[in-house]
Amino acid sequence: MRSYITSVVAILSICNSYSLTIRQVMKASVTDKLYTFEKSAQIFAEAKTLMPGGVSSPVRAFKSVGGEPIVFDKVKGAYAWDVDGNKYIDYVCTWGPSIVGHANDEVLDSLRETLVKGTSFGAPGPLENVLAKLVIEAVPSVEMVRFTNSGTEACMGMLRLVRAFTGRDAIIKFDGCYHGHADSFLVQAGSGVATLGLPDSPGVPQGATRSTLVATYNDLASVETLLKTTDVAAVILEPVVGNSGFIKPTKEFLVGLRELTTKYGALLVFDEVMTGFRIAYGGAQAHFGITPDVTTMGKVIGGGLPVGAYGGRRDIMQLVAPAGPMYQAGTLSGNPLAMAAGIKTMEILKRPGSYEHLEKITSKLIAGILAAGKEFGHPVCGGSISGMFGFFFTDGPVNNFVDASKSDLKKFAKWHRMMLERGVYLAPSQYEAGFTSLAHTEEDVDRTIAIAREVMSKL
Numbered sequence: 001m002r003s004y005i006t007s008v009v010a011i012l013s014i015c016n017s018y019s020l021t022i023r024q025v026m027k028a029s030v031t032d033k034l035y036t037f038e039k040s041a042q043i044f045a046e047a048k049t050l051m052p053g054g055v056s057s058p059v060r061a062f063k064s065v066g067g068e069p070i071v072f073d074k075v076k077g078a079y080a081w082d083v084d085g086n087k088y089i090d091y092v093c094t095w096g097p098s099i100v101g102h103a104n105d106e107v108l109d110s111l112r113e114t115l116v117k118g119t120s121f122g123a124p125g126p127l128e129n130v131l132a133k134l135v136i137e138a139v140p141s142v143e144m145v146r147f148t149n150s151g152t153e154a155c156m157g158m159l160r161l162v163r164a165f166t167g168r169d170a171i172i173k174f175d176g177c178y179h180g181h182a183d184s185f186l187v188q189a190g191s192g193v194a195t196l197g198l199p200d201s202p203g204v205p206q207g208a209t210r211s212t213l214v215a216t217y218n219d220l221a222s223v224e225t226l227l228k229t230t231d232v233a234a235v236i237l238e239p240v241v242g243n244s245g246f247i248k249p250t251k252e253f254l255v256g257l258r259e260l261t262t263k264y265g266a267l268l269v270f271d272e273v274m275t276g277f278r279i280a281y282g283g284a285q286a287h288f289g290i291t292p293d294v295t296t297m298g299k300v301i302g303g304g305l306p307v308g309a310y311g312g313r314r315d316i317m318q319l320v321a322p323a324g325p326m327y328q329a330g331t332l333s334g335n336p337l338a339m340a341a342g343i344k345t346m347e348i349l350k351r352p353g354s355y356e357h358l359e360k361i362t363s364k365l366i367a368g369i370l371a372a373g374k375e376f377g378h379p380v381c382g383g384s385i386s387g388m389f390g391f392f393f394t395d396g397p398v399n400n401f402v403d404a405s406k407s408d409l410k411k412f413a414k415w416h417r418m419m420l421e422r423g424v425y426l427a428p429s430q431y432e433a434g435f436t437s438l439a440h441t442e443e444d445v446d447r448t449i450a451i452a453r454e455v456m457s458k459l
Contacts (some may be wrong), residue, residue, distance in 0.1 A: 152180025176401025246390025326378025
């Protein structure tokens, strides 16, 4: 004990001598020992014999960043632990849903209370009404909503709906925007498709994509060219791109899309599976002040459980069965566990200061990462909105997927592995946005920036 006390005194003396704060000392010593991943490697080796690529979703396989994925053991708050016992500051947040932090105590209490009543009804339940009212109250475009089990399923229902309402088949999507793995959307889809280097996907018949037109994000002229020559049912986009990395729209682009779709009789659809309740309580449409006709949602509204939804104007939604003839169904849709988790999550998000906290820590994080990159001579650009961020190893600016593809992917892969070895878990693809949560602290951000400086100095 005496030697321990002597050591502490010596350390404090050094700190005083050099006018260092305790936080600076933590920065200096934060990466003394790099993580190893023996147990993760063993489990993943077995997983590859049981599941295609060893994963249940492709981007988890770390194909674009090299090495093998870590295997999670548990999560709590802003942190994740792998099976080797390594602790990480997590900026993936289960790809967005964990906006109030992993395993939030209030959400868990709500789930326990609901769980004893049953995991699924396959019948109407009161919690569906509660969550539906919260969504309708918050999202400007939504007058009625249909719950599903995933964002992909929500986008599939939305696609059928816009075609049924307009009587038109063609849709316009944007290069690098991802709307789930339905056949019609796997055309220049960004995200996992780009990560794996697939042209789109084998097994998608030509007929499924014949009516899918592709425009360039942030380029109104490319959209109007298509609208002039084709009767289009809907223009569909991520209002902030998260599946080509983080790419902001210009306000002029969103305003122009609203005007063009109205002019040519097409519907405007915001895919807010990622941005909904993340960049603002009412989603990107509330943030930018642009109201689409139809909106798809997911992730945050399920509080970490499987969920999706699509909603819009009442006259459009009344076409959905059983109110109308456009059929869509789901055994587990509106299940009480997802509804309960979503309700509690949205209740927490409505509390004063929630989005101010997300904006503060996320803007500080991305500013620190970009400053570190520039300090050590790396071409970098990036940005953030509220609890969503991203950056690229290129001078930029990045306004669309073509710009994003100029990023140095080899450098990103090396950056990702080195950050991982030092306790920071980031999305394992240059073409994915990052996320923060209410559980992340300024200390977490300071630690991350310190590690980022160290890594940038070694790239």
